[in-house]
Amino acid sequence: MDKKYTHLQAERAIQEQWEQEQTYSRANNPGMSYTIDTPPPTVSGTLHIGHIFSYTQTDIIARYKRMSGYSVFYPFGFDDNGLPTERYVEKKKDVYAPNMKRSDFIKLCLAETKEAEQAFEKLWRAMGLSVDWSACYSTIDDRVRKISQESFIRLYKKGFIYRKHEPALFCTTCCTSVAQAELDDKEVASHFNDIVFTSSDSKPLVVGTTRPELLPSCVALLYHPHDSRYQHLKGKRAIVPVFNFDVPIMTDEDVDPEKGTGLVMVCTFGDKTDIAWYKKYNLPFKKSVGLDGKWTQNTGILAGLRVAAARAKTIEVLKEAGALVQQKAITHSVNVHERCKKEIEYVMLTQWFLNILDHKQKFIELADTINWYPSFMKPRYINWVENISWDWCLSRQRFYGIPFPAWHCTKCNEVILADSSQLPVDPQETDAPTSCPQCKGSNITPDTDIMDTWNTSSLTPFLCKSLYENHSDVFESTSFLPMSMRPQAHDIIRTWAFYTIVKAWMHQQIIPWNDIVISGHVLSDSKEKISKSRGNVRLTPENLLATYSADAIRYWTASGSLGHDVPFSDNQLKIGGKLVTKLWNAFLFTKEHIIKTPNKKPDSLGTTNEWLLHKASATFTSYQSYLEKHEFGLALSTIERFFWHDFCDNYLEIIKHQLFNETSYDAAIVTATRWTLHHVGLRILQWYAPYLPHITETIYQKLYRTLGMPKSLHQTRFEDIQISYNYQHSANDMLHLLAVIDAVRRLKTEQQLSLKTPLKTLTLVIENQDVLPVFQQNEATLFGVTQAETITYASTGTTEMIKHDGQLFATIVVDA
Numbered sequence: 001m002d003k004k005y006t007h008l009q010a011e012r013a014i015q016e017q018w019e020q021e022q023t024y025s026r027a028n029n030p031g032m033s034y035t036i037d038t039p040p041p042t043v044s045g046t047l048h049i050g051h052i053f054s055y056t057q058t059d060i061i062a063r064y065k066r067m068s069g070y071s072v073f074y075p076f077g078f079d080d081n082g083l084p085t086e087r088y089v090e091k092k093k094d095v096y097a098p099n100m101k102r103s104d105f106i107k108l109c110l111a112e113t114k115e116a117e118q119a120f121e122k123l124w125r126a127m128g129l130s131v132d133w134s135a136c137y138s139t140i141d142d143r144v145r146k147i148s149q150e151s152f153i154r155l156y157k158k159g160f161i162y163r164k165h166e167p168a169l170f171c172t173t174c175c176t177s178v179a180q181a182e183l184d185d186k187e188v189a190s191h192f193n194d195i196v197f198t199s200s201d202s203k204p205l206v207v208g209t210t211r212p213e214l215l216p217s218c219v220a221l222l223y224h225p226h227d228s229r230y231q232h233l234k235g236k237r238a239i240v241p242v243f244n245f246d247v248p249i250m251t252d253e254d255v256d257p258e259k260g261t262g263l264v265m266v267c268t269f270g271d272k273t274d275i276a277w278y279k280k281y282n283l284p285f286k287k288s289v290g291l292d293g294k295w296t297q298n299t300g301i302l303a304g305l306r307v308a309a310a311r312a313k314t315i316e317v318l319k320e321a322g323a324l325v326q327q328k329a330i331t332h333s334v335n336v337h338e339r340c341k342k343e344i345e346y347v348m349l350t351q352w353f354l355n356i357l358d359h360k361q362k363f364i365e366l367a368d369t370i371n372w373y374p375s376f377m378k379p380r381y382i383n384w385v386e387n388i389s390w391d392w393c394l395s396r397q398r399f400y401g402i403p404f405p406a407w408h409c410t411k412c413n414e415v416i417l418a419d420s421s422q423l424p425v426d427p428q429e430t431d432a433p434t435s436c437p438q439c440k441g442s443n444i445t446p447d448t449d450i451m452d453t454w455n456t457s458s459l460t461p462f463l464c465k466s467l468y469e470n471h472s473d474v475f476e477s478t479s480f481l482p483m484s485m486r487p488q489a490h491d492i493i494r495t496w497a498f499y500t501i502v503k504a505w506m507h508q509q510i511i512p513w514n515d516i517v518i519s520g521h522v523l524s525d526s527k528e529k530i531s532k533s534r535g536n537v538r539l540t541p542e543n544l545l546a547t548y549s550a551d552a553i554r555y556w557t558a559s560g561s562l563g564h565d566v567p568f569s570d571n572q573l574k575i576g577g578k579l580v581t582k583l584w585n586a587f588l589f590t591k592e593h594i595i596k597t598p599n600k601k602p603d604s605l606g607t608t609n610e611w612l613l614h615k616a617s618a619t620f621t622s623y624q625s626y627l628e629k630h631e632f633g634l635a636l637s638t639i640e641r642f643f644w645h646d647f648c649d650n651y652l653e654i655i656k657h658q659l660f661n662e663t664s665y666d667a668a669i670v671t672a673t674r675w676t677l678h679h680v681g682l683r684i685l686q687w688y689a690p691y692l693p694h695i696t697e698t699i700y701q702k703l704y705r706t707l708g709m710p711k712s713l714h715q716t717r718f719e720d721i722q723i724s725y726n727y728q729h730s731a732n733d734m735l736h737l738l739a740v741i742d743a744v745r746r747l748k749t750e751q752q753l754s755l756k757t758p759l760k761t762l763t764l765v766i767e768n769q770d771v772l773p774v775f776q777q778n779e780a781t782l783f784g785v786t787q788a789e790t791i792t793y794a795s796t797g798t799t800e801m802i803k804h805d806g807q808l809f810a811t812i813v814v815d816a
Helices: 007-021 049-067 083-093 102-126 142-157 212-217 228-233 272-280 297-302 307-320 357-367 375-386 453-457 460-469 490-508 541-547 550-557 570-595 607-628 632-660 667-688 693-703 728-750 769-777 779-786
Strands: 032-035 070-073 076-078 136-138 161-171 183-199 204-209 218-223 237-239 246-251 264-267 324-337 345-354 371-373 406-409 415-417 444-446 483-489 513-519 759-766 788-794 800-804 807-814
Touching (some): 007 102, 007 550, 007 693, 049 483, 083 102, 136 460, 142 161, 142 415, 212 218, 212 297, 218 228, 272 345, 307 324, 357 490, 371 375, 453 490, 460 490, 632 667, 728 759, 759 779
Parallel strands (some): 371 513, 759 788
Antiparallel strands (some): 032 483, 183 204, 218 264, 237 246, 406 444
């Protein structure tokens, strides 16, 4: 071992060795299968430290499971199917997707994202992810498009998917419909406007609204049937101000008499309540908002305006007409598209839907059969499912994505599905069926929408299965599901977690995984989630790796608790760097003695060695208990205490004199100490291996592999190394010895003396004679660590240290 650990050189060499020896392939790690449904990162540029944080946490678990005797299947995916990739490629290649054939644009995207994927893979390898890089997928490659379209066809035939002309959530900025799960709430400043309508008998009716620009779409006024103020309006009609058309006045029990004036205008559509009333009373549809976000021609003075301008114009003309009696400034929550953060609208579209509303209770029941880590994340899922009010809209009015494998008969509206042998297929680029199987009509048109990207991402367990079994017929057998673990962040519980649970149940009546492990986010200096879209990425992973070792960065990632956001911490990186150095120095100090170790455990070990083995066994029990619950941060804290305090501060200091002065000690004890060093050193390397794979492997290769051990530390198994030892008696005795050792250290430090300063006499004041044998039997240890020339015993005295005639004398009161 070199005197100094050079991480760049060492990490590169170890990574090359892992690749050459295929250290992480399933073939080289036999055992019971453990499968990981790894999150595919979006390929739209570069990664940030938030990715490093969560993906490394997953790798810690993968490495732990592999060393626990499992054959870990750890595939990797890249999410190339979505708006971010589309925009990334358009910008980089200076093209506009709709001007190309979809198949040509997909090929261009795959070619461009391949380069980005290679950069991603290079970074993940540099971080030491133990991924099976031969098992990779892209969410828009041929295999995945086939599986996604096959899923659609199967679920349509099962009756879970339907097509309907329905009100839909629509983002006029991204020009596509969105699902409820893609909405965020945003607090915005607005006004509550009291507007004067006129009843059919010319009486003024004041209605409060935050969206006056939707007056052209007003189709009714409602009041509560028990509201005494409006009983005279039953059966009458009201005239909409400025736009001068009349609408019916009706009653509904869902109207809140305490809100505003108690009169509510129903528009098509201002919110989901409008939609509910529109359906309940079979009201007419009046379109105000176009798919481009502009007000339509039938809105008269508002035609061609966007929402802000249309609102301002409406307020202006209402004031001119004397129909605006009051404006009150308010702040209220609105729905915005999570991607662009712009307010959504409600429009009428013919769309594909997945029926989830009829099965909400089932999806809640399924959550109880999955292990949630941390457990407080399950209520988030339950709350989301309970509050779903829309079926999942699968359609997107975008260009880049996976097309629906369907055509439509314009005569009878029959849906004509592609044959499985055709998949993957783009109906716009494939000859349509010659006639409708239902009415025999010949006017067949292709479906032009693409699938929501989550419609594919929700199939990742099936995509993993296709890699595991190396075929694409993934919906027949249930042998692969449930997978062992799904790692993901908490912000996509309502999308990725929920949708995957939905699809696994709909296809195979099974849960997708046994465990779901949910990480937090990395926060920026301003306590926001770090993301590329927010522009708050202060440090790139590449810059981090140029400054710190990969192991130090991995150490930082393990400092976070499951489900909790954590701030980026330079200090934690520095602590990780110190740990790497400490590990190297500790094994550098012990290397000659580890290499000389006997193969067989000595019959007698002595108090100090037995104490260390006892502590090591207890530490592993806690470590294992935490990691079985995926609490990698708590497991790390457990081994940190052992390594820094028990092993380095105490054990190495205690045995140091013994190792360098062998002739002063019984040969059997020296042999026992070397065996203990060898054995506990390997245990420590195993513990740290999931966290710090590079330095632990480097030390292992230099000290242990040459002794006939497995090729890699990461192919060793806990059951072979972490043997349980119970030396409670020695552990109790060691408490007394450590009390004396600590007292001597403290007294020397207080007098600013080196710990190596000799003691002429060490006097132990022992009131409880039952513990006297403990010290007598371990005098050799006390002589070595305290540098005492003589040890005496007394029954009374006070802890002190004095100098006399240039010599040092210490008295220690032993608290029994």
